[in-house]
Amino acid sequence: MLPAYFDNITVRYLEPKDYEPYAALETDEEAKLYVGGPIKNRTREQIVQFMNYQPTTSLLALADPLLDNYVGRCGFLDQDGTSETEIHIVLAREARKRGIAKTVVPLLAELARSLGKIPMAIVDPENVRSRSLMNALGWKEIGIIDKENYQKGHIRYEPDSI
């Protein structure tokens, strides 16, 4: 299923040439406003230094279909002790509003299911763009996160047919 080529985006495994633009996006405060992640407090240099290339569905690259330049990341993160997996996607500002997330999220859900996982998403209630995206894709709000971490109070979404 990967790499997957669409008119507006290529979804592929991360490559060493992506490390710099990956680090730049992960340290962009606007892009990360509603997004968590273990590297939130690292500098760009530290992120690049700790990158360790291994093809994984937990961190995939989104690349421009013509130039293959890195424009964002996506993937899914398994949830401890369950078969659920949390979908994530972050796009550079210049790559937004071109229907990329609308293309990629269903692919991630399909990929997760093909690996025997149950896809879900967790969205900060203040993240209006993500909530509209979930609604546009027909995902359903199915609860509120009650764990004592940064996701407490966030909305849990599942695709209409799991």
Ligand SMILES: CC(C)(COP(=O)(O)OP(=O)(O)OC[C@H]1O[C@@H](n2cnc3c(N)ncnc32)[C@H](O)[C@@H]1OP(=O)(O)O)[C@@H](O)C(=O)NCCC(=O)NCCS
């Ligand atoms: C959220 C995000 C991934 C959306 O990606 P995108 O490729 O721009 O979204 P799309 O162009 O596929 O748009 C899909 C739907 O999302 C919604 N949407 C996208 N951008 C929006 C905006 N600026 N305002 C309101 N709704 C928006 C719309 O409902 C849109 O459907 P429509 O085109 O039929 O109206 C992108 O804005 C982003 O990377 N944001 C920063 C990181 C982030 O918040 N990630 C999600 C964490 S859960």
